[in-house]
Amino acid sequence: MVANPQKPRKSSSVSAHHSAANFGQYVYGVYFPNRAAIAETDMPKTETALLQPSRVRATAVMAVLEALSNHSPDEEYLGRTKEPSWEKDQVINDAFKQICSGVERFGEHYL
Template sequence: EALPNDLIRRGMAVQGPDGKLKLTIEDYPYANDGLLIWDAIKEWASDYVKHYYPTAEDISGDEELQAWWTEVRTKGHEDKKDEPWWPVLDSHENLVQVLATIMWIPSGHHAAVNFGQYPYGGYFPNRPTIARQNIPLENGRQAMRAFVDDPEKVLLDTYPSQLQSFKVMFTLDLLSTHAPDEEYLGTQVEPAWTAEDGIRSAFDKLQGRLRDILEHIDERNEDPKRRNRHGPGVMPYTLLRPCDGNPFDEKSVMEMGIPNSISI
């Protein structure tokens, strides 16, 4: 699902009369940074499509493209193939929207929901995955008395065991790790692109825009007014921070960049 559509569906944004999105929570890092990345991806897709398909007729008349889209709908999503919301590939707008969505899901969207799992949830008292007993209030007066007498013991008896915690911590760490051969959004140039001046120029524009977004995100993380990403005990939001060089020079996996695909 395209990011703007996702935000509207979840009630996190509304579309104004001018067509622009207005966030219902202004300090929402995922949406704030995600929309910047979404716009950059969509512009790159638009430049690419316009280069190879000068007219709408070129799109609707491309048998290979249309066959691919039919396979996506009828084979890749067979359970949804008859839904009325599938776009028809008969215009630049529809093709760009489809391509941008396909690029966004395994890159920006996946980076945001996946690679922060260990940094945010690896410390188990912050986010325990199981409670081994009911809260004292549900167990009667004796349980409440035990909690008042020794709250630390009751909490430790309620939290997951060391073995349970370790298993989940290990899984979260594994899921939050980038592959050693990871490719990052806006960093690798396909050889075919260098042969086309128009495509190479469009990719250079994408890289420049991502550099601007990186600086913008860093500024936001230093803004004391943005309390969901700055302040005591608050982690800066870097899950959608583009790569700014060698990703392995970064101190945190969340600052390495946006992987181009889901590597599972």
């Protein structure tokens, strides 16, 4: 509940990516046969079933993990790119500058 409804509270928003997915810190999800990432049924009870994983399924999962770990060439970062139409509206331009300074302060403090 807001103490004074006439005065809006300040809120902050942070945009972040999970580093394990976006930066490929765990190559192909560590060692794929050790993970049950593709299990759609109960885990097999005998060791022999674990020694024969599906190559097609493993390749598909590894391809997806590789695609997720790459960055887009036109990647944008919060607070770095301003839309040209924002220049015309002073309120939007001021809000963008405020967000940029907030993101910069956050980065200096936490990163």
